[in-house]
Amino acid sequence: MCAQLVPQRAEFGPVTVFFGDKSGKYPDGNQVMVSGRDTLAAFDTPLVANRIGAEFEAADMVILGHVHEDHMAGLHRVPRARVFAPEADLAAARSWEGLARHYGYAAPVLARLKAKIEKEFFYAPRPDAVGYADGATWDLGGACVRALHMPGHTSGHTVLLVEPQGVAFLGDIDLSGFGPYYGDATSSLAEFRRTLAHLADVPATTWVTSHHRGVLTERAKFLDALAVFTAKLDQREQRLLGLLGERPRTLDELVACRLLYPPGHQDIWVDEAERRSISQHLDELLAAGRVARLEDGHYRVA
Numbered sequence: 001m002c003a004q005l006v007p008q009r010a011e012f013g014p015v016t017v018f019f020g021d022k023s024g025k026y027p028d029g030n031q032v033m034v035s036g037r038d039t040l041a042a043f044d045t046p047l048v049a050n051r052i053g054a055e056f057e058a059a060d061m062v063i064l065g066h067v068h069e070d071h072m073a074g075l076h077r078v079p080r081a082r083v084f085a086p087e088a089d090l091a092a093a094r095s096w097e098g099l100a101r102h103y104g105y106a107a108p109v110l111a112r113l114k115a116k117i118e119k120e121f122f123y124a125p126r127p128d129a130v131g132y133a134d135g136a137t138w139d140l141g142g143a144c145v146r147a148l149h150m151p152g153h154t155s156g157h158t159v160l161l162v163e164p165q166g167v168a169f170l171g172d173i174d175l176s177g178f179g180p181y182y183g184d185a186t187s188s189l190a191e192f193r194r195t196l197a198h199l200a201d202v203p204a205t206t207w208v209t210s211h212h213r214g215v216l217t218e219r220a221k222f223l224d225a226l227a228v229f230t231a232k233l234d235q236r237e238q239r240l241l242g243l244l245g246e247r248p249r250t251l252d253e254l255v256a257c258r259l260l261y262p263p264g265h266q267d268i269w270v271d272e273a274e275r276r277s278i279s280q281h282l283d284e285l286l287a288a289g290r291v292a293r294l295e296d297g298h299y300r301v302a
């Protein structure tokens with residue numbers, strides 16, 4: 001048997017954060033567990049869940065803040081736990097067909113992606129998952145979880161707030177250097193903008209992200225990280241305008257230039273995610289009259 005590193009952890013009253021590899025950098029993530037008097041809840045189940053052991057596998061329930069392959073990677077270890085997913089992401093939790101629509105990629109890309117996530121993320125759908133709405137609460141005994149719908153990354157994406165301790169699990173509003181991700185079919189740049197504008201209103205004193213950032217416990221540092229993360233949207237818009245300022249370009253040409261990922265970066269879904277993300281920026285710029293679409297499909301600065 002291979003020796004496995006025991007994940008590092010941090011504790012905030014009833015909340016334990018198990019850090020994934022590199023503070024949960026994708027493909028890993030950070031595992032949040034909330035231990036109430038009556039109920040042990042897990043928030044999402046990233047890859048690191050597979051290295052925790054009994055402290056994870058004793059979970060009575062899993063509350064998914066949103067649905068993506070890297071947040072379902074430990075579900076196979078808790079077959080008897082109740083699984084909750086945001087209503088708008090519920091179909092994606094319940095079946096591959098739902099998850100495929102959630103990604104919205106072309107069929108050949110989806111086929112390759114399914115094989116990859118089965119192998120690398122232990123992907124298995126949860127037809128027993130139950131939906132929850134904005135404002136839903138779970139009383140775990142001495143700790144209560146409240147769902148705050150904050151869409152954009154996915155249409156169901158939800159912040160899970162543990163009260164009265166004031167620990168907010170931000171999920172994939174991850175405050176990472178990569179910036180916001182809105183590359184899938186149910187993602188929305190417009191909704192992500194609204195979410196980021198309201199995130200500071202969440203009454204928290206500790207903020208936990210799924211990836212890379214890990215835990216922030218100082219409000220000033222959280223606000224700084226949020227400002228840098230939000231600024232990525234304007235930087236991407238400026239990059240797009242710069243590319244179109246050089247010469248008119250088609251969507252395919254812009255996808256080849258990359259907006260989210262570094263130039264030349266390739267993975268199964270990357271072209272599709274770039275296409276979806278760039279299209280949303282172009283739609284905003286077209287609506288604002290800052291970009292025009294030519295009859296031959298090229299975009300130019302207006």
Ligand SMILES: [Zn+2]
Nearest residue numbers: 067068153172
């Ligand atoms: Zn995600």
